[in-house]
Amino acid sequence: AQKITQTQPGMFVQEKEAVTLDCTYDTSDQSYGLFWYKQPSSGEMIFLIYQGSYDEQNATEGRYSLNFQKARKSANLVISASQLGDSAMYFCAMREATTDSWGKLQFGAGTQVVVTP
Amino acid sequence: DTGVSQDPRHKITKRGQNVTFRCDPISEHNRLYWYRQTLGQGPEFLTYFQNEAQLEKSRLLSDRFSAERPKGSFSTLEIQRTEQGDSAMYLCASSRPYGDTQYFGPGTRLTVL
Numbered sequence: 001a002q003k004i005t006q007t008q009p010g011m012f013v014q015e016k017e018a019v020t021l022d023c024t025y026d027t028s029d030q031s032y033g034l035f036w037y038k039q040p041s042s043g044e045m046i047f048l049i050y051q052g053s054y055d056e057q058n059a060t061e062g063r064y065s066l067n068f069q070k071a072r073k074s075a076n077l078v079i080s081a082s083q084l085g086d087s088a089m090y091f092c093a094m095r096e097a098t099t100d101s102w103g104k105l106q107f108g109a110g111t112q113v114v115v116t117p
Numbered sequence: 118d119t120g121v122s123q124d125p126r127h128k129i130t131k132r133g134q135n136v137t138f139r140c141d142p143i144s145e146h147n148r149l150y151w152y153r154q155t156l157g158q159g160p161e162f163l164t165y166f167q168n169e170a171q172l173e174k175s176r177l178l179s180d181r182f183s184a185e186r187p188k189g190s191f192s193t194l195e196i197q198r199t200e201q202g203d204s205a206m207y208l209c210a211s212s213r214p215y216g217d218t219q220y221f222g223p224g225t226r227l228t229v230l
Contacts, residue, residue: 004159035218043206045160045221091159103173104150105210105219107159 003027004092004108012114013082020067021077021111023092029053031097034075035105036066039089048090051075079113087115119143121222123209129228130199137195138225142211149192150219151184152208153177160208166192167214199229 005024013019025034036048051059051066059066067076079086089112093105122141130136142149147168152160163182164174168189178184181199186192196203206226210219 037221042223043226044223045208045210047218047220050218093159103148103165104162104175105152105160106162109157109159 003106004094006092006108006111008111009109010112010114012116015084015115015117016081018078018080019082019113021079021090021092021113023075023077023108025073025075025092025094027073027094027096029096033095034066034068035093035095036064036075036077037091037093037107038086039091039110041088045091049077082115084115084117087113089113121209121211121220123207123222123225125225126223127226127228129230131230132201133198135195135197136199136227137193138207138209138227139191139193140209140211140222141191142209143220146211146213146220147189148212148214148217148219149186150210150212151192151194152210154206154208154224155204163194196227199227201229203227204229 003026032053034051038046049059049061049064049066051068058068063080065078089110091110092108124139150165151163154160162175163178164184166186169186181197184194206224208224210221212219
């Protein structure tokens, strides 16, 4: 079963506007972590933001914030004041505290963001 | 601070040939991960090491794939008898232990003709 679902294959956003990227997840673990990564056309995965399942406050990192709704199992990424350099593929990922000692990340299919002038 | 490095960045090979990729993690990271990413998809986990011990292998890692990290520093991923379906981006990541953020390298793009 799909663990991470990103329903938006692509989005256009105007420069300086905010954009919300959706992510829902599926886990029966109480302890887990949620991540967002950015992948520009060059291919490198760039870490953006992390939210732990026990964190009571939403994570923020500069222009990135994570809207964490635990009961709904959603972890949406908000990018404020979009810049042309934000054009990239964005991936939501989860790590579960199962028997593998906090190992692998499980990724969604990604959302392609294009920022227009 | 030196990030994760991977070599080569691109590899073109003919079907049936063997290929080997190298990953050098961030120096203080004792965990090292390999993922595979095909076009239009998110990365899929292949295997990971803590120091020199290989702790988990995905079912995606067929018997043609082998990964090593002999001294707990760099790692190699070898694919024997490559097939066209092996064409993908192979990503390496490293982290400190127990749940820390994984930082990725630039990837090795493999094309099997």
